Amino acid sequence: MKKDNIKSGNIIDTDVLKRLYKYVKPYQGNFYFLVFLTIAVAVLAPARPYLIQKAIDGPIASGDFNGLVWLMALLVGLLIIQAVVQYGHTYLSGWIGQYIVRDIRLKLYRHLLGLRLKFFDKTPIGRLVTRNVSDVEQLSDVFSQGLAAMIGDALQILVILGMMFAMSWKLTLVSLATLPLLFLSTYIFKEKVKVAFNEVRNAVSNLNSFVQEHVSGMSIVQIFTAEKREYEAFEEINKEHKKANIRSVLYYSIYFPVAEVIQATGIGLLVWYGSKGVINEIETGISLGMLVAFILYIQMFFRPIRLIADRFNTLQMGIVSSSRILNLLDNKEHIPNNGDLQPEKIEGDIKFKNVDFAYNEDETVLRDISFEVKEGETVALVGATGAGKSSVINLLSRFYDIQSGSITINEEDIKNYDLDYLRRNIGVVLQDVFLFSDTIEYNITLGNPDITQEQLQHAAEIVGAKKFIEKLPGGFQYNVMERGATLSVGQRQLISFVRALVYDPKIIVLDEATSSVDTETEELIQSAIEKMMKGRTSIVIAHRLSTIQSADKIIVLDKGEIKETGTHNELLEKDGFYAQLHAMQYKETL
Template sequence: MSLFKRLLSYTKPYKLTYYYVALSAILLAIVALGMPYLIKVAIDNHIIPQDFEGVNTILGMEYGGFTGVIILMMVVLVAEVLLQLSFIYYANWLGQQVIRDLRTRLFDHMLGFKMKYFDQSAVGKLVTRAVSDIETIASIFSEGLFMIISDLLKMIVVLGFMTYQSWQLTLIALIVMPFILYATRVFQKAMKVAFEEVRSQVSNLNSFVQERVTGMKIVQIFNREKVEYEQFKEINKKHRTAWVKTVWYNSIFFPIAEMASSITIGLIVYIGVVMNLGVETTAVDIGVIVMFIDLSQKLFRPLRQIADKFNTLQMGMVAANRVFKILDTDAIIEDKGTKIASDLKGAIEFKNVDFGYVEDELVLKNLSFKVEPGQTVAIVGATGAGKSTIINLLSRFYEINAGEIMVDSASAKAYQLESLRSQIAVVLQDVFLFADTILNNITLQNPDITEEDVIAAAKKIGVHEFINSLPNGYQYNVKERGVMLSSGQRQLIAFLRAYVSNPSILVLDEATSSVDAYSEQLIQDATDIITKDRTSIVIAHRLATIKKADKIIVMDAGEIVEMGTHQELLQQEGGYYKNLYEVQFQQQEVA
């Protein structure tokens, strides 16, 4: 119920629609009595006595003859159709408004997650939560909640009216009711478990497909097609088995419900005829028997539908539970800073910083260093030494375990997170481009950066000629992840993206590690331009690219082992940097 109440809280902005749908459900329950009652009047007052002109009194009003009853039937039918139409439309409309708001809130919440959360969560499962699970929640409103309320109201109104007309026949109709209610309850419990399994298998299937499609190149390079195909068949089989279980429960329940309904009709006809034959003291009109047959259907049909709607409701509630679990996840970077990071000088200081991606496994140990405003500092070391981790911590993608990171003599936590990150531009080794134009990938839809600004910046760092050579130039669509461009071209786009943002601090992470010689020269020229008079941190694998750095920090196993300029470090006999440089120099000589 707490989950249900929480979900209903999202309808508050749409109270009028919510109340109208609820009112429509009540009116539908009342109108449902109209047609059976009018059929009863037609049979008892006109058809059996062969009197088609007699006046009828219905709800205290007189209607002329058989024709008047037929006209009333048409009015009731039209009213029921219009009510049903508006009920279904606005129930669906309300559901779509709720899931729009819920999906927006979920995505906004996910945007603020720490990188650690994404490191530990499968992308396919997150996509399932944000897309298909939320879509399933919409069915709670369109096919579940209000439909159940409407059906329950119909049952209550019908049952009350039946009792008023003939308590004897009503008692007959209720004989099988406990059996149906018990079967419905058992069915509901079984379906809840089944649908939880279905949603779990849907997530697994989405996650598997998303990973294999993304990594298709690796699958084909290593001839893993057959292996992955067999794994997919197994996962798909589990998905099918989960769904077949729900089909099995449905195939058992609905025939039982149908059989109970038929038995009830048979009993009503039998007892009604017996009462008319004089076995009972109270005779029942034929019209009443016909009316009770119709009303019993209206009593049992909603019961069968409620069970079906409970399936929908169960699926929606399972999906809602999964979505709310993400919304309740406390993986947000703390953003309690008040300072606005505008026009930073670019001074950076790490003070005794400890950090580990996994608890009790430190990646950085008691790390301390300073970067003066306008300096270019290079960080080198073996893979896993902690170089890229420094960048992640500077941008506050992760929270440090101990120590402090200072920016312009103030703690990084003192700044508003958005303003701090707006002053730091990062060019990663693995450049990510969206399936959009080059211009939009550079500006990232920032309205403050015009196309003229981008073109001017591109000319300044020597990238304009390359972009202009592409079809449609800056409007060229690079497709998903930028597959239409080479790795070197993607790096150039990333450099331009960093440059036009005019950051106070620039970070280059292995920016030339996987590009050709021509692109590397363009990138090196661009680096010289965009790092000029700007605090820059360069993580480099090729040591030849960092000779001009003001300071080089050498790291090993999360600790600083050496620090100095290129020349100073080369003079240290047996030094880590010198050995690393000589190995690379010898490799280049051999090449």
């Protein structure tokens, strides 16, 4: 399994921040109100020490009880206002963050739905899950804990410094004497934690990919008794995650006590110098109230600086996650849907003309493929594994685009058709049936409200699946669990037939539709196939040559090229590729 490797970028990545602001625009009013609340919090908090100074140097020093009551009432009122403003700031920043997360997650998932299958062929699913879940969640911290909190802290520091210098520049310089030590320790802590956080994010991404991949492939793990080896591999990845988290905990456990000591040292210097000033107040101008206010100010000043490293790392990881999300959104591996053709009816005349196709530029899969399927005909594609049979049907539904040549339906290039319309008119039944963890009805309709119960029942009746479905608890509302684990292979295949037929497609494509079922079920499916094909253009891919002997035309593929074309009897008479395949299968049944 390829491991994810995340590196931190520049914390002030203006390009990323500009693009993120686009998602803030729908909530501009709330955002500007949040900015106002941020400024209000920065101004209100430093007002408390000022009022305390006035109380000590004024009413308390002169014994003015009424004046003290008035100042205390003012202080209580200020605290209430600050609490309300702080509540609004915290709630609104989280509200904006969550709405932006919702919008980005929806956009990201919509983007994933439109990507080419080629993209999913080369991208681990666990990594995409991390992008759509963990990374998007990390992004919310940019607004709720990172950017907004840092702006608020910076403003509060500036207001505090302004008030301190206005009171006494000498006390201010003494108070900030230990600040260089705090900046140095904060910088070291920030760099160390940044590395640890990167390692944690790498480990989380790798854990997601590993677990998703191996849970999906659990049958292979157990068949080949690889449980112990896979457990050891998981244990190693989990160990990396644990080490990274412990390192970050270690840095926190060292930094915060050091920061407390530095702050306490600064307060000690302040008290030492300020006490002398209080004693000689007439000469120095330092009062007891001013000293108390400075002690409160220095505590308020050091708190955001102690947290700033954590804020920086939170913001930085949010920017990293944002970059990864935006890079995925920038991926242009979409099948272009530039066509607008939606005729009332597709007749089903299909033509492949000189088609060349490669999944990768240096690996050509189909070479100069040309054939025609007339309306109502059944054409079978046969050949060894890797001959290119499945690639043909992938191209017909435009899951991939060809490098050269043309594919037409009703004399119109398939690129001219609206993509959704094209795929609705091509019913595909794959060999590997995928069912979602939901009801049978949902797995047939995929939540399409336009499909009526009558259509659902009718399609199930034609295929012959209605009888076994109605015997299940709940009938069509029976939950098949993940990948249809509670159904047999044959039952899952029959449901996929109903799913293809319920849209009443004009073209039917069967990709190894009977290769994984028993003989009894195959007979039932063959009967359903005959009913499905009636009046429709059909392309059938089969390893069992006995199932396609009645096809109007059989095309034999080998290494991406057409070797033979004809009916079953014609191809046997040629004594070529098809005859050899037939002889081998007949020999296997003896």
